Amino acid sequence: MGRGKFRIYLGSAPGVGKTYAMLSEGHRRVERGTDVVVAFVEHHNRPRTEVMLHGLEQISRGELEYRGSTFTEMDVDAILARHPAVALVDELAHTNVPGSRNTKRWQDVEELLRAGIDVVSTVNIQHLESLGDVVETITGVRQRETVPDEVVRRADQIELVDMSPQALRRRMAHGNIYKSDKVDAALSNYFRPGNLTALRELALLWVADRVDEYLREYRGEHNIRATWQARERIVVGITGGPEGRTLIRRAARLAEKGSGGEVLAVYIARSDGLTAASPKELAVQRTLVEDLGGSFHHVIGDNVPDALLEFARGCNATQIVLGVSRRRSWQSVFRPGVSAAVARESGPDLDVHIVTHDEAAKGRRLPVAHGARLGRSRIIRGWLVGVTGPALLTVLLNQLVPDLGLANDMLLFLTFTVAAALLGGLLPALASAAFGSLLLNYFFTPPLHEFTISDPKNIVAIAIFVGVAVSVASVVDLAARRTHQAARLRAESEILSFLAGSILRGETALDALLERVRETFAMESVALLERGTDVDPWTCAGSTGRNPVTRPEDADVDTPIGENMSLALTGRVLPAEDRRVLGAFAAQAAVVLDRQRLVDEAGEARRLVEGHQIRTALLAAVSHDLRTPLAGIKVAVTSLRSTDVDWSGEDRAELLEGIEDGADRLDHLIGNLLDMSRLQTGTVVPIIRVTDLDEVVPMALAGVPDDSVALDIPETLPMVSVDRGLLERAVANIVENAVKYNPVGQTVLVSASALAERLELRVVDRGPGVPDEAKGRIFEPFQRYGDAPAGAGVGLGLAVARGFLEAMNGTLAAEDTPGGGLTMVITLPVRQGTPPSRPDLPTGATT
Numbered sequence: 001m002g003r004g005k006f007r008i009y010l011g012s013a014p015g016v017g018k019t020y021a022m023l024s025e026g027h028r029r030v031e032r033g034t035d036v037v038v039a040f041v042e043h044h045n046r047p048r049t050e051v052m053l054h055g056l057e058q059i060s061r062g063e064l065e066y067r068g069s070t071f072t073e074m075d076v077d078a079i080l081a082r083h084p085a086v087a088l089v090d091e092l093a094h095t096n097v098p099g100s101r102n103t104k105r106w107q108d109v110e111e112l113l114r115a116g117i118d119v120v121s122t123v124n125i126q127h128l129e130s131l132g133d134v135v136e137t138i139t140g141v142r143q144r145e146t147v148p149d150e151v152v153r154r155a156d157q158i159e160l161v162d163m164s165p166q167a168l169r170r171r172m173a174h175g176n177i178y179k180s181d182k183v184d185a186a187l188s189n190y191f192r193p194g195n196l197t198a199l200r201e202l203a204l205l206w207v208a209d210r211v212d213e214y215l216r217e218y219r220g221e222h223n224i225r226a227t228w229q230a231r232e233r234i235v236v237g238i239t240g241g242p243e244g245r246t247l248i249r250r251a252a253r254l255a256e257k258g259s260g261g262e263v264l265a266v267y268i269a270r271s272d273g274l275t276a277a278s279p280k281e282l283a284v285q286r287t288l289v290e291d292l293g294g295s296f297h298h299v300i301g302d303n304v305p306d307a308l309l310e311f312a313r314g315c316n317a318t319q320i321v322l323g324v325s326r327r328r329s330w331q332s333v334f335r336p337g338v339s340a341a342v343a344r345e346s347g348p349d350l351d352v353h354i355v356t357h358d359e360a361a362k363g364r365r366l367p368v369a370h371g372a373r374l375g376r377s378r379i380i381r382g383w384l385v386g387v388t389g390p391a392l393l394t395v396l397l398n399q400l401v402p403d404l405g406l407a408n409d410m411l412l413f414l415t416f417t418v419a420a421a422l423l424g425g426l427l428p429a430l431a432s433a434a435f436g437s438l439l440l441n442y443f444f445t446p447p448l449h450e451f452t453i454s455d456p457k458n459i460v461a462i463a464i465f466v467g468v469a470v471s472v473a474s475v476v477d478l479a480a481r482r483t484h485q486a487a488r489l490r491a492e493s494e495i496l497s498f499l500a501g502s503i504l505r506g507e508t509a510l511d512a513l514l515e516r517v518r519e520t521f522a523m524e525s526v527a528l529l530e531r532g533t534d535v536d537p538w539t540c541a542g543s544t545g546r547n548p549v550t551r552p553e554d555a556d557v558d559t560p561i562g563e564n565m566s567l568a569l570t571g572r573v574l575p576a577e578d579r580r581v582l583g584a585f586a587a588q589a590a591v592v593l594d595r596q597r598l599v600d601e602a603g604e605a606r607r608l609v610e611g612h613q614i615r616t617a618l619l620a621a622v623s624h625d626l627r628t629p630l631a632g633i634k635v636a637v638t639s640l641r642s643t644d645v646d647w648s649g650e651d652r653a654e655l656l657e658g659i660e661d662g663a664d665r666l667d668h669l670i671g672n673l674l675d676m677s678r679l680q681t682g683t684v685v686p687i688i689r690v691t692d693l694d695e696v697v698p699m700a701l702a703g704v705p706d707d708s709v710a711l712d713i714p715e716t717l718p719m720v721s722v723d724r725g726l727l728e729r730a731v732a733n734i735v736e737n738a739v740k741y742n743p744v745g746q747t748v749l750v751s752a753s754a755l756a757e758r759l760e761l762r763v764v765d766r767g768p769g770v771p772d773e774a775k776g777r778i779f780e781p782f783q784r785y786g787d788a789p790a791g792a793g794v795g796l797g798l799a800v801a802r803g804f805l806e807a808m809n810g811t812l813a814a815e816d817t818p819g820g821g822l823t824m825v826i827t828l829p830v831r832q833g834t835p836p837s838r839p840d841l842p843t844g845a846t847t
Helices: 018-031 047-051 076-082 105-114 129-139 149-153 165-174 180-188 193-221 244-256 279-291 304-314 338-345 376-399 406-424 426-444 456-505 510-520 576-641 649-681 693-700 724-741 797-807
Strands: 006-011 036-040 062-066 069-073 086-089 118-124 157-161 233-238 262-269 295-300 319-323 351-355 525-530 539-545 557-560 565-570 689-691 709-712 720-722 748-755 758-764 811-816 822-829
Touching: 006 018, 006 193, 018 036, 018 047, 018 086, 018 118, 018 157, 036 076, 076 105, 086 105, 105 118, 129 193, 157 193, 165 193, 233 244, 233 279, 233 304, 244 262, 244 279, 244 319, 244 351, 262 279, 262 304, 279 295, 295 304, 304 319, 304 338, 319 338, 338 351, 376 406, 376 426, 406 426, 406 456, 426 456, 510 525, 510 539, 510 565, 510 576, 525 576, 539 576, 557 576, 565 576, 576 649, 689 693, 689 724, 693 724, 693 748, 693 758, 720 724, 720 822, 724 748, 724 758, 724 797, 724 822, 797 811, 797 822
Parallel strands: 006 118, 006 157, 036 086, 086 118, 233 262, 233 319, 262 295, 319 351, 709 748
Antiparallel strands: 062 069, 525 539, 525 565, 557 565, 689 720, 748 758, 758 822, 811 822
């Protein structure tokens, strides 16, 4: 019996409808005659999901006793006995109750698949094990139930169930996900728009990587080396020189010409020590390519053209962008540049763009770390010159000018010794000196063709020749070493200077710093490990690269930082001269980690302070502003119920009026509190309609005395695109606030005028006014400026009004009234074109 097929509906966030999609798939298969059963589905009392269970056979759940309580779990034995063609299993990452057949539900699913049963399951992106830390950073919630990524990757089909953050929040406000008493808390915490957008991006990127993985597997299985131009992938080869920015921008413009274009900047580093490029310039170019929507890659390879082409074909690239070589024209005669080599070897499946720039043909001027180190090809050339040069010179002198003289012969031989020293260093020069002295002795010193010297003067001459040759070779080798040290120290000083600058700038990106370590030393992975005590296990505080280690002893390079922290690198063993710079990086990593934690603690403390301030204001509102009308109502009701006093009709009417006024005040205060809560959770969804201002403003004045406000709204004003209900409540709050502070006997003026594509509504009072420095604070929640009148409320009216107006694309600002007082200026958008249609609204939205 073969293994069953595995299909997963991957949700970008809770509530996007993955269970609904799974049940819909079950109904489709039943309609096609497939034997489908519901092995386990959790509908969470969501009516629409519960309805989808009708018409599907459900396997009864198994019951387990645990700590005195009864729990239900998926009955694997019953499903295996029933052996359907397809089993629907919800919540793949679920942890089973202790005592179950398996610890995790995904292990139950593995049993069903091995039994030949096809499984359709669901899981959310936040439950993938590799994304646990990322999700916790985004949402502040640690996911306890996770599923290994490999389990999901092994699925035969993965379908993403996605929904925009706005639509998901509307579903939440409708009550389609959680009960109404949990909606506000969910919207203001986990389901914030930023959280949902980040989770959605994680899901899209994860699925996109899976699609690329399928494509790579298929190409590998069928040995396909040609590029498949499913989408434009443009590889930019950079050297760390100043022309890199030009190349990156050029590649970004090429990518914009087609939909879905992707830019991959790649730097090829040699495998011997510090990178040849300036780390600072590489960091700038990395930031640039990421800002333009691309990605940066660091590849190790001694043959730059081959490594670049291998990378491009490995990522299925369609184009390569390279710069015109910075080598001078005469250098290209001996060896073609990287651009020419890549263009020659790219083949018909890769387009190579050679981009000119300001640094073309000006020579390399990078502060290289290994520029003076003698490479293999240079040493070989040194040996060839040192050995074959004297031999050819001997043949040439014997054939053409046999009587040139021993002194001239020695000078010519010394020329090849110096050339060997310049090319290959000390050893080829010593070999050239020894070989040249033997040739001089045998061919040019009497007696000829014998390794003897008859004239003592010739012995002194040959000795001087050997001494001069050795001296020149030593000086040249020492100069090469000093040049190498100077170049290395220059690279190190630039790195240390950059580190010092990052400390002064307060940079706190640990991942970016670790990536810089990996790029600088050309390593495969870097991990910052820490532990509480000497006996505690190591934990990873941050890592980058492939397969970072979890223990310092598993690393190729381990740099301790204090007693319980270590920087662990894998890839190769670093020479001792590199560890000094690595120590500086390690110390900086510890500082960055501490700074990150301090910033997090400061942010948490700031949130606690803000929460404390809001709680204090709410307590003040409850203790005074809410209790005052309650006390009045209580007194009036008690008086009316009293049998000791025979109240007259006029007295009863007065007491009832007091009860009504107190109830109105309570309703107004509680309404403002609820409105502010909805504004903070983002559930205010305006119904935009084309409206005449004179139809809304008069209705907003119902809560103030008739003679306290004067209206000046011309009938010729253009119509505005607003939510009538929200505008009415906003204007009512502003007018009530103006009436409270307006002197007795004077009226508040409400006037309107048109200005270009906007309409201004001005509420003018003659009260004490507000200083300029306080005008911004009066719109904050729980703020009451100066000596607020008794019973003036909790200071939410203006905050709610501004929130409602901004939700309708309007504004609210405060200005001084000429002659004294405060003017509130409401700006609203004038109708544009066809009136907007009515949007779908959540049932709990404020209108």
